[in-house]
Amino acid sequence: MGGCAFLKGGASHPQYALAAGQQQDATLRLPVSQMAFPPDGVLLVEPSGSPKVLVRKTLEGTYEVATAKCTHWGCIVAWDADKKCWSCPCHGSRFAPDGKVLEGPASDPLPIPQHRMEGGLLVIELQRA
């Protein structure tokens, strides 16, 4: 658990700025090989009209997606590489990669947008805000 600095919104991640054509309605098509993933593998993407999502490149080179905001009070979650789960720095909720709550106070799962690889593109079907 962190100090009050975390209560300003949770974890911070480098942001991937969507280029023209990468969002069509509620679908994102991301050219993952051109995306600069940081050492923890997590980039924040801010689509228009839909909640922010986190895209994580795993050590195996696959991609995982999660809604960025904790279902407790809305802080941005971070990837905990040791425990292999999404972890909220605000009040300690933890979520499995499939969004299941591992530890409260959050009681609702972290929404995981549907996603798949199509060629070199990670296709994410967003939920509307």
Ligand code: FES
């Ligand atoms: S906002 Fe995430 S645990 Fe409270």
